[in-house]
Amino acid sequence: MLESIRRVINKFTPKKLLSSLTGAHRLRFLLILLVAFVVFYFLWIYINTYIFKPKAGVDDVKYDMTAAANKVKVGDEFTVSAIVGPDDSTKRVSAVKLDVAFDDAADHVDYLDYSQVPEYFTEEVIKIAEKSATGKTLHLVLVAKKTTAALQESSSSVQLTMKFKAKRSGIVHFKINEDTDQVVGTSSNIVFSPTGTRETTVVICDVNGDCPTITVTPPITAIPITPPADGIALAFSDFRFQGIVTQPASDVNKIKAKITIKKEDNTLVGEQEVEFIASSSGLWNSSPAIFNQLPAGKYKVFVKGNKHLQMKLCAKVNSAGQDCEIGIFTFQPANPYVIKPPSNEVYNVFLAGDLPRYEHQDGVIDSQDLVFLRNNLGSKNDDKVKIADLTLDKIVDTQDHSLPIFVLGLGINQDTDE
Known part of the structure; x- marks a missing residue:
């Protein structure tokens, strides 16, 4: 039985099959094989492109x-x-x-x-x-x-x-x-x-300037941090950094920022560095900053991200929820505070574009920042990303380049310092 099967298989090997065909039949057979191969190839391309396209694509x-x-x-x-x-x-x-x-x-x-x-x-x-x-x-x-x-x-x-x-x-x-x-x-x-x-x-x-009311989130709440007896502990919650809309990867999910407190007459009181970390909602919360020897009184508070313009925080917006009505915070020694932004997208976003091109920022968004971004589009180099990756996606891309251009379009190009 096995010998019979072997003889049948040997009889129909590709070589013997081709030799048994006449010239015209052989050409037709080869043409059919070619058409079948082409059809199979394009079918394979279609399936991989449209049906089984991998997530990485x-x-x-x-x-x-x-x-x-x-x-x-x-x-x-x-x-x-x-x-x-x-x-x-x-x-x-x-x-x-x-x-x-x-x-x-x-x-x-x-x-x-x-x-x-x-x-x-x-x-x-x-x-x-x-x-x-x-x-x-x-x-x-x-x-x-x-x-x-x-x-x-x-x-x-x-x-x-x-x-x-x-x-x-x-x-x-x-x-x-x-x-x-x-x-x-x-x-x-x-x-x-x-x-x-x-x-x-x-x-x-309306034409008289009366505006509908937007609910405003209370700007200051207590936090469980022990402040100094002669000063305050100050943290920040629920802010956004322009261009970052979701929680970044864990290895880049931190932004250092400088916190500055001034008196009402703009006299400098103190500066501290904090670290913001994004939550799963895409909102950023900071570590506490300790300000010693801070007498009871009214103060202005400023925040400057490591690739951002400095912004003066708003304590209360007007009834329209748009213009800052009060930019002064009242602090009492020995108290901890968390500053939250009003529920308004103007006063809860730190604007991007002041790049630390020479390991420091110059307080303005200018042509040098834009040129640096443009010249490094597509770069994943660690040094370039550290300076110019504004969206924290580990690449300098067109999204990063467009953010400071948008800020300049708003008529803003430098730190707010008073």
Whole structure:
């Protein structure tokens, strides 16, 4: 039996099979084999690209959504922007589809236009959805018409800027719908997973300047730290550092900051260094700073991150929740304090861009900071990352470069020191 099987197998070896075919049949057989190989190859490529694409092949693209002015009056025009940029600075975005919802059932604002077309996008499609019981939705689709090679010469970040007009007093929340947004790369192999800040809020005051009230978090609470008898223990909670929207990896989840206390007349009282650590929510809390020989009185408090502009902390915002009404804190010796920001995105974010280029900061965001960032785009070198990685993702990329540019666009370029 085994001998019979062996004879059959030997009879149909590839060599004998080909030799048994005539010239025309042999050519047809080889052609069938070639077609089968090509079909199998492209099927394998398709399965690996679209069905079994590994997690490592998915790139993050970060959002940074902000309003140019967080408080406006009825009749004012204002813009809401979203910066979209891949973590990998070598990748490019070729198409964006966003649904921006705003809870405007009371018809507080009108959408005017899309006021800024990104440099390499040549087509835009915009439509306002019908007003529903909860608000409106702005559908925004942008498609790049340039070639992949041309896109590579452009910035990897795309800034989407929408213009609105305030109609009625109220509070309007703008949010990108994470269930429907899509960001596409320059090829089917580039898959983006969006992360980052997807929402912002605008307060609309009436023509007389009266504004709706936003609940304000109490700025100072006690902490279980033993302060000196003649001074205070001071810590900070629930702040944000610009561009960092989630908890960084454990080995980079720390930011050193200088705490400065001054009297009301700006006389320097003392300086201490603290260390901020991010919680799982993306909010940052500090270690305590001990200030000895601090008499009872009223003081100004300043915080300067190691790659950030110095900011004067706000003790209380006005009824609109926007402008700082009181920038003075009252301290009593032998007491511990935690300063929390008002529930307002203007006064809880430390602005980035003052780089420690020569192991120290100069108190301003200037062309040297921007040039350093631009010249080191894509760098993962430890020394460069230590200086210019503002988002703490272990690479100097376009997100880092865009942050100080945004700050300069707000008209801010130096430390607040009084």
